[in-house]
Amino acid sequence: MPRKLSTALLSALLLALAGCANQGGPIVAAAQTIQVGTDLAVEQVFNRHLEADPRSLDPTLAVEVPSMIVLQDVFEGLVTAGIDGDTVPGMATAWETSADGKTWTFHLRKDARWSNGEPLTARDFVYTFRRLVDPTTASEYAQALAPVENAMEIAAGKTPAEKLGVESVDLQTLVIHLRAPTPYLLALLTNVYLSPVYEPAVKQWGNAWTQPSHMISNGPFVLSERVLSEHITLLKNPHYWDASHVRLSKVNYLVIGDFTESTNRYLTGDLDWTDRIPASDLDRLKQVVGSQVVLAPNFTTAYYAFNLTKPPFAGNPKLRLALSMAVDREIFAKYVRRGLGVPAYNLMPPLPGYDPAVPEWAKLSADDRHALARKLYQEAGYSESHPLETVITYPSGGADVRRQMEALSAMWQTNLGAKVQIYNVEFKVLLEAKLQRQPLFYWDAWSGDYLDPFTFLQLFTTGNDMNYGGYSNSQYNALVDQASNTNDVAKRMQLFHQAESILNEDAPFVPTYFWVSAHLVKPYVKGWQANLMDRNLSRYVYILAHQES
Amino acid sequence: MLRYTIARFAGAVPTLLIIITLAFLLLHAAPGGPFDSQKQLPPAIKANVERMYHLDEPLYEQYFRYLGNILRGDFGPSYQYRDTTVNEIIRQGFPIDALIGGAALLGALLIGLPIGIFAALRRNTAWDHIPMGLSMIGISVPVFVVAPILILVFAVNLRWLPAGGWARSFPLHLILPAAALAAPYIAYVARLMRGSMVEVLNSPFILMARAKGVPERLVILRHAMKPALMPLVSFLGPAFAGVITGSIVIETIFGLPGIGRAFVDGALNRDYTLVLGVTILYGVLIVACNLLADLSYSLLDPRVRY
Secondary structure (H helix, E strand, C coil): EECCCHHHHHCCCCCCCCCCCCCCCCCCCCCCCCCCCCCEEEEEEEEEEEEECCCCCCCCCCCCCCHHHHHHHHHHCCCEECCCCCCCCCCCEEEEEECCCEEEHHHECCCCCCCCCCCHHHHHHHHHHHHHHCCCCCCHHHHHHCCEEEHHHHHCCCCCCHHHHHHEEEEEEEEEEEECCCCCCCHHCCCCCCCCCHHHHHHHHHHHCCCCCCCCCCCCCEEEEECCCEEEEEEEECCCCCHHCCCCCCEEEEEEEHHHHHHHHHCCCCCCCCCCCHHHHHHHHHHHHHHHHEEEEEECCCCCCCCCCCCCCCHHHHHHHHHHHHHHHHHHHHHHHHCCEEECCCCCCCCCCCCCCCCHHHCCCCHHHHHHHHHHHHHHCCCCCCEEEEEEEEEEHHHHHHHHHHHHHHHHHHHCCEEEEEECCHHHHHHHHCCCCCCCEEEEEEEECCCCCCHHHHHHHHCCCCCHHHHHHHHHHHHHHHHCCCCCHCCCCCCCCHHHHHHHCCCEEEEEEEEEEEEECCEECCCCCCCCCCCCCCCEEEEECCCCC | CCHHHHHHHHHHHHHHHHHHHHHHHHHHHHCCCCCCCCCCCHHHHHHHHHHHHHCCCCCHHHHHHHEEEEEECCCEEECCCCCCCCHHHHHHHHHHHHHHHHHHHHHHHHHHHHHHHHHHHHCCCCCHHHHHHHHHHHHCCCHHHHHHHHHHHHHHHEEECCCCCCCCCCCHHHHHHHHHHHHHHHHHHHHHHHHHHHHHHHHHHHHHHHHCCCCHHHHHHHHHHHHHHHHHHHHHHHHHHHHHHCHHHHHHCCCCHHHHHHHHHHHHHHHHHHHHHEEEEHHHHHHHHHHHHHHHHHHCCCCCCC
């Protein structure tokens, strides 16, 4: 039976978090309102799709998206994601930075509690951050704290964890000392792997502290039940500081790896929300459920990287540019990705506040672009009688991925006469081959860890962990380095723009499309908003009264 | 019989050891490691993780450490699911596979046996040709075609049964996966039973029984049935192991939390311990099922003694 919100005050405002004084001005959570008279479902239960089983429910050990999705409902860091994915206060209500940008002081909320009712203090963060970089924890995300003083020395076992540049001045004040100014620190801190963990539980239970009966957390929900590869159930945490504004009483995550299966489960009413839709299913679903298909830009770029250590691509930017120009991205996004992609001519996905460096040739008509591509192709030493013959390697990913590769190969054949064979390998095999610098031309993609150009532009700095193609340009490195050490936001963005322009000229990769996230969302699911990072915390969601489907 | 059983189990030990050794070596020979990710880990951090799981030790040390652990019944931590052990994954997943496999096989017997017997009794008539023709379809159409059709018809269109999942409306969730898995086995059982029954019905002792005036119903049930079941029993042992180990596709399509899916994901993610643990379990299962089939011969045929 529907329940009506009776008081105007209650219905007018779900979230109105206090603003926080920091150098960039106040950060306020997007206030989310529920209209007076809205019929809410009596059972506030949200059935969400999860595309894989979380590899760990220990924030410090979590590395992949499914873990992050669940954990952001169960834990909360100093700052967290708002309804629109932007950074909003979490355990900290305010913070300030020193003049040199190297010292950050966070003021924790006094009503911060663990799910057992115990107070959460700055010491919990000190313990967590030390645990993250401690070599015996063996966290794969230890490098997340690389900007913090001594973090990497501790991770390498050269310095004790107590030397980490994090200290609790008092129970509510946490100070972080950085090696260099890190303007994206707040965005980094929204990541759930930097959420606090409860020391007594870790000490008592070891790895088993993440089991439902042992876990103590600090987020809007607590872990209630977990059946491996099947479902995870969360219940509302009454000790959460903002519990009065959390509408849902229960969140069911159903683990379904097969997207056809998740679509079927959505259509039969098991799911209220799906994580992904296969491109091949999009048109059919638009016909069947119409506006329940929700598409939104995502902070991810798909590209094809060149191996710059071997011929034919080493020292041959003209050939690389020719291949990039020969890709008809509009056609690719519309007909191959079927709308699940936005044409990409550069590395950085659109980001408010950043002017992306889009190459001039992107504005040419298709015919002019192809003509320019053929000219460069010939200047690079190739022609119809002497075509480029190479192989592009991509990881197994089903029919959708194969169709994309076939389309690309056909474009290079048609527009240039290049013969590019497609070669499919298992994901781990491709990783190993990339480490050995074996593939000449290969699929890759990157999702930004935080909303800042640095998360993308660092990828092509010399020696970066993702720079498998061996791209190296000292001018580029210097610009990225300068930008990452600058506190002046406008100047940083300008430096990143310049660096990206160099990438466009050198063409160490072929950007193809920016990812579009695609969800199926029941009309009665409200309070969520598509956003660039595709972070959709259940905390903001509420369920309208509806007939069971 | 006890001595025979013990001897058979003892004989399985070298087989299992060979399986473990081969699986161990093949897994480590496969390109890529369990902690390779799209973005390479800094060397110091990768070293920390490898040290934690003893992956920094020489291969032979890892092998003997692993053998020592499994002798204590410890299959080790999963590399893929860092706060879970392989024992936990098997403990949660195996009963589900066993239940679906058992239900599928039971269904196959309950449906396939009468069809086979009936076809044998109505040999070379439409009652024989039609079910045997249909059974060829059952054998030929793969499970990944049958399962989505069942989902589309019974879950998406008719809404009689759930489209997948496990814990939320058990035991209704059992029906479609078990039916999809049972389809080819119904066909096998029917064809096997028909062939076997036809052969037995042509035997001299059946002719003798009929000559003595034994009613046809008793000829079938008392004299023909038991020997006709013999080939089926030798089929059922490996078949039971087959439905359990072969339910990987079913688990994926119906989103079931069995170990088959964990096994495949484990192989793709180089989760050495998980893959080895499930390999050992499957090995033991196949040995045990074959042994059970052998032992049950003695119940059906008085000439067989152990």
